[in-house]
Amino acid sequence: MGQLEGRTAVVTGGSSGIGLATAVRLAADGAHVFITGRRKGELDEAVEIIGSATAVAGDISNPADLDRLYDAVRARGKGLDVLFANAASASFATLEETTEEHFDQTFGVNVRGTLFTVQKALPLLNEGASVILNSSVRADDGVEAFGAYSASKAALRSYARTWANELKGRGIRVNVVSPGTIDTPAIAGVVGAEKAEAIKAGFAARVPIGRMGTSAEVAAAVAFLASDQSSFIVGANLYLDGGEKQL
Secondary structure (H helix, E strand, O other), X not given: OOOOOOOEEEEEOOOOHHHHHHHHHHHHXXXXXXXXXXXXXXXXXXXXXXXXEEEEEOOOOOHHHHHHHHHHHHHHOOOEEEEXXXXXXXXXXXXXXXXXXXXXXXXXXXXXXXXXHHHOOOOOEEEEEXXXXXXXXXXXXXXXXXXXXXXHHHHHHHHHHHHHHHHHHHOOEEEEEEEOOEOOOHHHHHHOHHHHHHHHHHHHHOOOOOOOEOHHHHHHHHHHHHOHHHOOOOOOEEEEOOOOOOO
């Protein structure tokens, strides 16, 4: 039996990258995983890969889509044991270039969307459930033109501390993972396919162990925080960065 046998999980942004790898890992550990994302075709393909999964298409910045997701979880009748709030939006804009649209898109998904992803899950969360937020090492530095994204991820770290306090009475643990330079399709999505390899080489050169991380390595950490093995870890921020912000 896996360490999550019989449990129910939700992974937002679960059709690719870190979200898909985590959904695969949670299912392998015994959970039934609900995944959500904006592109139904990719979600359906992800379900085939994951196995024990249900896809609900939607955008976390749309409260009605979140309601549909949790209606599907509720209909299963087993509550919710693991929530990995992973979905995010990223794009570059310097202070001078930042528009209202850029700010609203970034914070609308990364902060507002994550807040209501967790809030709307509250009635379903079982005693002893685990909530994991996906932040980033970018919350700790000042990469040029990434200000809104970095600030949005710092907001999640702050929220996690508050929510951990607010939910501890129900035995619900809230923790954060902060990935560093992870090799995912999102890199090409942000910088363009023609620049992706050069950008990734530059990223890897800044990591003390000399390489980028993998989505599977992040998934392993999320699975640990989702399981009873992390029962004494509350309000923590687990860096998954190859030492980038530690050494």
